[in-house]
Amino acid sequence: MPVIVLCSTKGGVGKSTTALILAQVFSAAAKDVTLIDADPNQxxxxxxxxxxxxxxxxxxxxxxxxxxxxxxxxxxxxxxxPFVIVDLEGSANVTATYAIGRADLVLIPMRGKQLDADQAGRVVALIERESKAYRRAIDYRVVFSMTSTLLSRESKHIRGTLAEKGIPVLEAGLPERAAYSAMFQLGGTIFDLTDADVSKPAAAVADAKQLAMAVVGVLRDQEEKAA
Ligand SMILES: Nc1ncnc2c1ncn2[C@@H]1O[C@H](COP(=O)(O)OP(=O)(O)OP(=O)(O)O)[C@@H](O)[C@H]1O
Ligand SMILES: [Mg+2]
Structure with a gap:
């Protein structure tokens, strides 16, 4: 426990990257993590x-x-x-439905684009249907991924739209950084990367920790509410 599920009906929004970064930060903090790869592309x-x-x-x-x-x-x-993280493929399917049914927290990565925002709305609708079906409030957050684009007017507008719709956004996002794609090419974790491998590896670690702290914050709030 807890179970964190990465879900989006759109592909390529940063689910696998976010899942792996969270898993790496938690494991670096001496917590055992199970990372479940439920994407057929593996x-x-x-x-x-x-x-x-x-x-x-x-x-x-x-x-x-x-x-x-x-x-x-x-x-x-x-x-x-102590931590279970589930990575799904970028479509709504039976596997995703079951994983959401088991989630303590669903994270919906989203880039700052209108199309992504519409897709995030679909995942939210799916989660809300499941919450009703199982008579259990399933907690979720949109996570802004690859956030360098988020300064644009379009991104600000999207944040406003999400707020209007009452869709909660995770406090920290995941900026676009070379370290986060390099881990898939070079192997190892972001903690192993040096200046010779990528630019600003320390900043990548700091941002990854911020993201993990924000997730832990949501899980703590859940515990407090339940107590
Ligand atoms: N924060 C980031 N910084 C740099 N590159 C990133 C970041 N997030 C994702 N990427 C890159 O963008 C691409 C898509 O990311 P990722 O595979 O995590 O998305 P996904 O949602 O899991 O995709 P799919 O739906 O295909 O499973 C990958 O090449 C990844 O390396
Ligand atoms: Mg993926």
Whole structure:
């Protein structure tokens, strides 16, 4: 526990990147993390396999998870480890529906574009339907990803629209940084990257920690409300 699910009906918005960064920050903080790769393309399982020697010992990546196995895989991991993170493919499907049904927090990465905002609305609608179906409030946050574009007028407008609709946005976003794509190419974690590998690796670590802190903040608020 808790179970954090990355979901978007749009592809390429930063789900796998966000999932892997959160997993790396939590594991670097000496927490056991299960990272479940439920995307048939297996980006995270491939990362873990290709760079097996550099994967932290307390970061457990489970690949090959599908609609038949997702619920048992999540429940098994949640009983064992303090953090479970689920990465989904970029479409609404049965696997995503089951994963959301098991989530303590759904994160919806979104770039600052109108099309992404419309797609985020679809995920929110799906989560709200599931909340009703299961009679359980499923908590979610939009996460702004690749945030260098967020200074544009379009992005400001989107933030305003989300606020109007009452769609909550995570306090921290994930800026666009070379370190975050390099980890998939070079292997290892963002903590292993040096100035020789990418520009500003320390800033990438600092931003990743901010994101993780924001997620932990939401989970803490949930605990306090439940207490
Ligand atoms: N914050 C970031 N900084 C730099 N590059 C990023 C960032 N986030 C994502 N990318 C890059 O953008 C591309 C898409 O990101 P990612 O694979 O995480 O998206 P996704 O939502 O998981 O996509 P899919 O729907 O295909 O699973 C990748 O090439 C990734 O390296
Ligand atoms: Mg992905």
């Amino acid at each position: 980006p995270l399982a491939t990362w873990a396999k290709r760079f097996a020697a550099t994967v932290p010992a307390n970061l457990h990546v489970i690949g090959g998870v599908n609609e038949e196995t997702i619920v048992d895989t999540i429940d098994g991991a949640a009983a064992k480890h």
